[in-house]
Amino acid sequence: MKRAAAAADADVVVIGAGAAGMMCAAVAGQRGRRVLLLEHARRVGEKIRISGGGRCNFTNLASGPQYYVGEDPGFAAGVLRGYTPRDFLRLLASHRLGWTEKHRGQLFCEQGSQAIVDMLRAECARGGVRWLHPCRVRELRRAAAGGFELDTDAATLRALRVVVATGGLPVAAIGATDWALRLARSLGLRVVAPAPALVPLRLPGDELQALHDLAGVALPVRIACGEQVFDEDLLFTHRGLSGPATLQISSYWQPGQALRIDLGAGREVGAMLAAAQRHSRQSLLNTLAQTLxxxxxxxxxxxHGLDPARRVAEVAAADLRRLAQGLANWAPQPQASEGWNKAEVMRGGVATAELDPRSLQCLRVPGLYFIGEAVDITGWLGGYNFQWAWASAQAAARAL
Ligand SMILES: Cc1cc2nc3c(=O)[nH]c(=O)nc-3n(C[C@H](O)[C@H](O)[C@H](O)COP(=O)(O)OP(=O)(O)OC[C@H]3O[C@@H](n4cnc5c(N)ncnc54)[C@H](O)[C@@H]3O)c2cc1C
Incomplete structure (x- = not known):
């Protein structure tokens, strides 16, 4: 039965028990706040559990706003300095969890991603956090007497402060909603248009036809869109492009733009072909297959209309130059991304200009905080999104 509580049910209600929400609730609770953590999905921390192939790439040794996309990535600088990857490693160590470093500073949990969820739950227990789960929030409004009222499935709750940690839109099947964005708009806050990011890209039919036998082929490339460049691995798929190179550049790509891909990954394929033409007795195919x-x-x-069996020495120099240029300057124009179900993260979100960079509190709605993926700060691939979730949660919790 619903009731409207006269006194506040909690100092702080945190909405969303994902990475940011659990961290924020735990720290606020450990700082003596009465915290209620509310989650609508059947399982909590589900994105943590499915991340990093079940081992959770929970942070990256490199930290800083240069690894983030948004209207103002610099907004993240102070927040990231306030809680670093080393701080999270200390937390892991206190729970006797180990980690391994993979590619480019990416850190994974040795005991698997469920261990991170369990650790955050244990930290919540240490902070005396109370749970409302599963429970959906339908509406949040400012209370006349100060603080907020929340209509939920379970009751109408009163809280002095509310932290919105409901994440972004990717993977609705495990609980993702646009609730944070709808709430922000309903309060008159500006929202940067959301779009899928860290997502595979689809190629148009004619391009796909030309590539139909390449599905499954992976290679290092240099990929660019606008000013942004990544040196990463590209994977051809049945529908277009994937692999780390595509996921990274997808965060910068806008519909209608072409990508620039150097399939030689910055190597001098033209010089290699020219040298082979002078000295090699090999076929064109065997020559090129040494590099690709x-x-x-x-x-x-x-x-390029070239006969693979032809000896490289017999091919015209102009044709080899044309081939090398074609490899270095492939410019496919994706027709769309693979969408919210395949995206790892949401680009866009609550505009950082609406938030205090020290606490993530809304400048125009005191007492209301947005943290984690709901904010217009989107990390590169490699653990940066979890680091933002931990760091933004800590910044808010310290201010609550
Ligand atoms: C497949 C996959 C793999 C990933 N791998 C990595 C990785 O290895 N490294 C990395 O850094 N990032 C990774 N990410 C991104 C990372 O998971 C997110 O950026 C991060 O979880 C965001 O944390 P958050 O707390 O803001 O949101 P979430 O972790 O998504 O938590 C939001 C919570 O709010 C709940 N919620 C939503 N709406 C409501 C509502 N109305 N009422 C109540 N509860 C609600 C949701 O059910 C969810 O539990 C991955 C994402 C995906 C999809």
């Missing part, structure tokens, strides 16, 4: 995956080499020779 064989299936890709075959496909690119066909694309």
């Amino acid at each position: 995956p064989r299936r890709l080499a075959q496909s690119w020779l066909q694309r």
Whole structure:
């Protein structure tokens, strides 16, 4: 039965028991606040559990706003300095959890991602956090007497402060909603248009047809969109492009833009072909396959109308230059991203200009905080999104 509580049910209600919400609730509770943590999905911390192939790439040794996308990535600088990857490692160590470093500073949990969820739950217990789960919030409004009222499935709650940690739109099947964005708009706050990010990209039919036998081929490339450049691995799929290179650049790509891809990954393929032309007795295909995956080499020779079996020494120098330029300047124009179900993260969100950079409190709605993925700060691939979740949660919790 619903009731309207006369006194506040909690000092702080945190909405969303994901990475940011659990961290914020735990720290606020440990600082002596009466915290109620509310989650609508059947399982809590589900994105943590499915992340990093079940091992959770929970942070990156590199930290700083340069690894983030948004209207003003510099907003994140102070928040990230306030809680660093080393701080999170200390927390792991206090729970006797180990970690391994993989590619480029990416840290994974040795005991698996569920251990991180369990750790955050234990930290919440240490802070005396009370749970309302599963429970959906329908409406939040400012109370006449100060603080907020929340209509939920369970009751109408009163809280002095509310932290919105409901994340972004990717993967609705495990609880993702646009609730934070709807709430922000209803309060007159500006929201930067959300879009899927860290997401595979689809290629148009004619391009796909030309690439149809390349699905599964992976290679290092240099990929660019606008000013942004990444040196990462590209994967061809049945629908277009994936792999770390595509996921990274997808956060910068806008519909209608072409990508710039150097399939030689910055190597001098033209010089290599010219040298082979002078000295080698090999076929064009065998020559190119020393630098590129064989299936890709075959496909690119066909694309340029060159006979793969022809000896490289017999090919005109102009044709070799054309081939090398084609490899270095492939400019496919994706037709769309693979959408919210395949995206790892949301780009856009509550505009940082609406928030205090020290506490993530709304400048125009005192007592209301937005943290984690709901905010217009989107990390690169490699643990940066969890680091933002931990750091923004800590910043808010210290201010509550
Ligand atoms: C497949 C996949 C793999 C990923 N791997 C990594 C990785 O390895 N490293 C990395 O850094 N990042 C990774 N990410 C991104 C990372 O998971 C998110 O950026 C991070 O979880 C965001 O934390 P958050 O707390 O803001 O949101 P979430 O962790 O999404 O938590 C939001 C919570 O709010 C709940 N909620 C939503 N709406 C409501 C509502 N109305 N009422 C109550 N509760 C609500 C949701 O159910 C959820 O539990 C991955 C994402 C995906 C999808």
